[in-house]
Amino acid sequence: MTDTTSQAYDAIRALEYRYARLLDEDRLEEWPKLFVERGVYKVIPRENLARQPALPIFFCDSRAMMVDRVKSLREANVYNLHYSRHVVSNIEVLSARDDTFEVAACYTVYQTDLEGQTRLFSVGQYRDVISNGAGEFRFREKIAVCDTFNIPNLLAIPL
């Protein structure tokens, strides 16, 4: 860890855990609120990193776009019925400057179908930029780089 205070680290970890829990509790409407207004969320297949800008398969560059995505998932899209479980680990602050933190973490997402069968859905790395605005930690950027870039079936719920 750099010169991040343990208090900041605790807040960052809490944000990462909260992010995972909201998605797993199907509280999708609260997911955009973890980002700043002009926050960026991307899912990038690992094999696409060789080209810049890397092609994402899921890309929002505003909170409003995230709201649209959630609305579409709720009202329009048909996807596999499942429960998801996001596990976040290896949270590491890579840099800290002016209340802005670059954070790397590992994620693992399992999906459990309606017969109770669980399979590993996706594993990869979060590359996050988190800012502290008046004590409120939010994502300015969250990029999920998928090691599992061959998506099983489809990706509906954010990683």
Next chain:
Amino acid sequence: MLPSPWAANFAASAGPCLWKQQSRPDFLRKAASRCAAGKAAGLALLINAAGNRAKVMSMFPAIASPSRDGSRVPFELFTRADVFSREQEMIFRGPVWNYVALEAELPEPCDFKTSFVGDTPIVVSRAEDGSLHAFVNRCAHRGATVQRQACGNARQHRCVYHQWAYNARGELVGVPYRRGVPGMGGYAADFDPKAHGLARLRVASHKGVIFASFSPDTAPLKDYLDEPLIAALDRLFSRPVKVLGHMRQRVRGNWKLYSENTRDPYHAALLHGFHATFGLYRTNQKRKGGSDRARAHSTGVTFGDDWRQASQSGNIGQDKFVTNYSLADPSLLEGRPDFNDGVTVSITSIFPCLVVQQIMNTLATRHIRPKAADEFELYWTYFGYQDDDERMTACRLKQANLVGPAGLISMEDSEAIELIQRAIVRDGREDSFLEFGGLHADLDQDRQGEATIRAFWRYYAGLMGLT
């Protein structure tokens, strides 16, 4: 691969069907009569532990055919391992052109990319002189995978096992210890490297779209594609393209379910709800399309609407989607037309494994890569044009939200396919039902119905010898 004692069943053997007719339910009896003529089940010879040969009932009865008009398709065509193996021989290695890559993915001499023809791994390569080549990615020595990288640049492709080396054309150019060394024999004096190259495929390219074929009987590419399909490719590849990246999804379903899906305008507004939900579906849209003489392929466009959100239409069957929502961030749809023809959606399906799309500013090839009877990979190559400015590239990257495994208007397709595959594990002689639009609808007029899917099945049955 199937165990060898059963392999004989692939051939149209004339053995009698030993299933007892009276003990079978009606639908099986009906199906049996369909397959009785000349295609009865083969007999499998199994050897038991004591070494005695015993004639047993075949595990693989003859393959049921789609009905002559293509309107009834037996589910077993989506589930049987022996059907899948036969497709590899009769379709993917048959008289067809298989899409394998875009030239833009291997622009420089010695660039290569690994790909597939059916489930056979291949390497697509550009030689020093710029010519394109394709060869099976399997060492002529002992069968190991030669090129392990997905793509790159290599003057030689070297097998790690015994260092046999091949050039960018797949020709054998290096064999360690060929003349022998003390204590190691080497090869006989008449060993001919030319006879031990990688198995080569025919290659043809149209406007930078590369196809390969195992068969010497495949018609020239332009004849195979035929006029409307050539026009569709010419339109999308009128300018040099630039690959932006790939998307992959692994679908637990049969590859032909995706072939059907991309020839099926019926489902579009019923399964995919994004447009209607956000008031993006218009009544002034028109469709037109075309096909080749053999009716193997299909191309269709939607035109007559513009780029902006407008008031919604209450199309029949879409009621569940019609809402008062509009996009909170409409930047998703901010693009500028790539073409002056008013076409917003263009879907071209080229038998057996390619779909080329334009949906607004999203451009992609979709390579259907069959893996097993119940599994395929859908491999998207997403591209723009070399003369795109930064803004246009940004727009294409944002619109990537629309398509691919997480696509707002495409994610439903693979789910629909998995729902089918899960439900057809039994009752292989039951049929799917494809009469929408009427059986007599002319293919060139019927762009809303299932005529194109029926044409696919007729062509498929012909290649598979299932007529």
